[in-house]
Amino acid sequence: MPRLSPARTLLLCLAGMTAMAHATAAEPDTSVTTLLGITPSEESLDYVRTKQQFQLHTLLTEQRHPETMDLSRRIGADTVAGLQALFAVDRDVARTMNAVADDPARLQALQRASESMQRALRDGHRLYFYGTGSTGRLAETLESGLWRPFWQRAAQQPSWAKIEQALPGIADRVRGEITGGDRALISSLEGFEDLQLIGRLQLQDHGIGPGDVVFAVTEGGETSAVIGTALRGAEVNGNDPSRTWFVYNNPDDVLLPFERSRRVIGDDGITKVNLATGPQSITGSTRMQATTTSLYALGVVMEHAIHALLAPLLDADEMRALGFTETPDLAARLRHFALLQTVVASTAPSLSAWTDLEAGAYADGKHATYLAQRALMPVFVDVTERAPTFRLAPLDRNDASERRSWIQVWTPTRDPSEAWRALLHRPFHGLDPALYEAPFSNEIDDPYLRRSALRSLALAGEEQQHLYDLAYSEDNMRRAGPAAGDVGTLILLGEESPDALGLEWLRAFNAAEAATVVVRVSRTSLPDSTAQAVEVASPGTRVLQLTLPEEDPLELNQVIALKMLLNAHSTGIMAKLGRVVGNTMTAVQPGNLKLIGRATYLLQSHVNAVLGSEAWARAHGEHAPLSYAEANAVLFDVIEQRRARPALAASPEVELCIVRILESLRTGRAIGWDDALALLGERTLDDYLAAFD
Incomplete structure (x- = not known):
């Protein structure tokens, strides 16, 4: 398929600027809404007039990246080229890391963050990382993917007795929390992220108090729940800025118009760490570069703090046994990301075979299963983040x-409870209604948010862990065992090799005529004996290896490399399957106030790109751009229609809106939602829009 023309690319950028210019219109133009017979609903009017704080299309992270503007068509024609484009955007992360390393103020801030961690841990206090959605999974990765596994490895060393004596209980001194508790790792719990209240309550739930250090992480810099955490953290610590940190990925000037962002940025009791990276490879999908940036930077700081804590206790050999061969240099460590990015990007040709394989399985109605143990957290994060980004069903109960x-x-254990332990390295934590229900009922003024929060609270308790089985168990094999045409991927991290259950799992998939893949990210190549065991278990297994031989005590490099690999792989799959148009997530589900704003902006931008094109002007004459209020009115109409007519759920709201608006304007008469659905049943939105190039 053809790539987007330069003119089309320019129009899409200009359409975004037009969208911003029209975003504050309080009333819709009558042209499109009148043609479609749509009267703006009270919900839409209220959203446009009073919910400007959730209309976030001006943020840098919500803009379209020029490197991937034509991703959907490029990867459809050449998988390697598409993956290379995705990896190329990670160079923005390297630029940010270099910029921080070169900026004395920001570098000193990270140095102070390390010192703050050290002081708290030496004094018996705790570190608390908190985020929403992608940054919530980042927070849990810091705890359960980096911190706890490091101390478990340390506990196997002869030096552990000295460590435990000097730093008793050190392994339990870090907590990573996602808005909504551990159940939200599986899928988002709507209504929570729009509340500062829940951020405060979850901090209280974990008993975070004076002396503890709080890191509130939000890629956008505007997430209400995270801001609530930061403000409460400053409050409990007497406004000591060394105890509360706010980490974000947008420039201050684009955040200051938002009252809640302005409040936290202007709070002297909070230290701000701005890691602005730029547009994401998929517009607004901050699971990509934004969280890579924050995870790497905070991981580097954590690694630095651990070294400083242990160096006075252990000799050089004992430090070397833990992976520390030299004193970490924060600036050098940040700059090292550029090399890491280059190595990961070089995998595009070999990665493409796996991407094509899994995309083909889904296209044929088949399934994929991932098995991981040490890699379980980064694998689980990537898989669960696919659902909201590309409108997939979440993990089955x-x-x-x-x-x-x-x-x-799955993870190689038969016991579902042990599987959760393998993921979290601690007990599952849910939200207890005894703490949350009364504040939700009494302190949330907005009726929409109050209803959403109370509904989600019912899905966030401790019992939720028993509804999901992550084990390689008999029940899972019976419910969702492999079938011919499926894909099974075993992912190994560090010096890990498949254990007996892992090899049995490969044999089971091979026996079912499912394709098998082994992916290993490590400091060394897969041993010959292990490769032979894999081949015996499942002949013809594809093996993808990524070797990162440098010092890596927390396995931070390996976790980040696997994250980037999986992000490109899963995004590439969905772009090949039509879940992405250009580089926009037109399948976005407008399930909260922020996502309603994103959906409005996306449909407005795509419509205006067509209306502003020379091809449209030649064929149909000039037409005024679609205003934000018009776009929002049409969006709310389809949301309401879908509630009453489930058949419309066959296509995403944004795609239905784009086709209905453009086709009505093209023909000069209103077409209905059923007509738009029928057109999308005949061809993808990408193909439909290509006709206007």
Whole structure:
């Protein structure tokens, strides 16, 4: 398929600028809404007039990246080229890391963050990382993917007795929390992220108090729940800025118009760490470069703090046994990301075979299963983040009557409870209604947010862990075992090799005529004996290896490399399957106030790109741009229609809106939602829009 023309690319950029210019219109133009017979609903009017704080299309992270503007068509024609484009955007992360390393103020801030960690841990206090959605999974990765595994490895060393004596209970001194508790790792709990209240309550839930250090992480810099955490953290620590940190990925000047962002940026009791990176490879998908940036920077700081804590206790050999061969240099460590990015990007040709394989399985109605142990957290994060980004069904519950999820994640244990322990390295934590229900009922003024929060609270308790089985168990094999044409991928991290259950799992997939893949990210190549065992278990297994031989005590490099690899792989799959148009997530589900704003902006931008094109002007004459209020009115109409007519759920709201608006304007008469659905049943939105190039 053809790539977007330069003119089309320019129009899409200009359409975004037009969208911004029209975003504050309080009333819709009558042209499109009148043609479609749509009267703006009270919800839409209220959203445009009073919810400007959730209309976030001006943020840098919400803009379109020029490197991937034509991703959907490029990867459709050449998978390697598409993956290379995705990896190229990670160079923005390297630029940010270099910029921080070269900026004395920001570098000193990270140095102070390390010192703050050290002081708190020496004094018996705790570190608390908090985020929402992608940054919530980042927070849990810092705890369960980096911190706890490091201390478990340390506990196997002869030096552990000295460590435990000097730093008793050190392994339990870090907590990473996602808005909504551990259940939100699986899928978002709507209504929570729009509340500063829940951020305060979850901090209280974990008993965070004076002396503890709080890191509130939000890629946008505007997430209400995270801001609530930061403000409460400053409050409990007497406004000591060394105890509360706010980490974000947008420039201050684009955040200051938002009252909640302005409040935290202007708070002297909070230290701000600005890691602005730029547009994401998929517009607004901050699971990509934004979280890579924050995870790497905070991981580097954590690694630095651990070294400083242990160096006075251990000799050089004992430090070397833990992976520390030299004193960490924060600036050098940040600059090292550029090399890491280059090495990961070099995998595009070999990665493409796996991407094509998994995309082909989904296209044929088949499924994928991932098996991981040490890599379980980064694998689980990537898989679960695919659902909201590309509008996929979340992981199936144990009691599901049918399989809806395209993918599942298992770990090599038979016990579902042990599987959760393998993921979290601690007990599952849910939200207790005894702490949350009364504040939600009494302190949330907005009725929409109050209803959403109370509904989600019912899905966030401790019992939720028993509804999801992540084990390689008999029940899972019976419910969702491999079938011919499926894909099974075993992912190894560090010096890990598949254990007996892992090899049995490969044999089971091979016996079912499912394709098998082994991916290993490590400091060394897969041993010959292990490669032979894999080949015996499942002949013809594809093996993808990524070797990163440098010092890596927390396995931070390996976790980040695997994250970037998986992000490109899963995004590439979805772009090949039509879940992305250009580099926009037109399948976005407008399930909260922020996502309603994103959906409005996306449909407005795509419509205006067509209306502003020479091809449209020649064929149909000039037409005024679609205003933000018009776009929002049409969006709310389809949301309401979908509630009453489930058949419309076959296509995403944004795509239905784009086609209905453009086709009505093209023909000069209103077409209905059913007509738009029928057109999308005949061809993808990408192909439909290509006709206007």
